[in-house]
Amino acid sequence: MRESFNGIEVFAAVAEAGSFTAAAARLSLTSSAVGKAVARLEERLEVRLFDRTTRSVRLTEAGQRFHEHVVPLLAGMEEAASQVA
DSSP: OHHHHHHHHHHHHHHHHSSHHHHHHHHTOOHHHHHHHHHHHHHHHTSOOEEEOSSOEEEOHHHHHHHHHHHHHHHHHHHHHHHHO
16 A cells, blocks of 8 residues: 555656656655656556656646646645644
């Protein structure tokens, strides 16, 4: 379960940062680890979340819909964690 949550966190970071490299820096991970986490998430969901080229990363339509749903959930989880800390 935690791996799924991490994959979603990584996905959201890439979507918000606009690049795998920037997301990796933000999360203190390697670009390779970020790419693998996103690839595993895409495999689990059986959908492509990003259109990737050597120069850009853009959310697919499915990625945009997924992002809209998971951002509030991640924010709620962070709020719940801070309330119990």
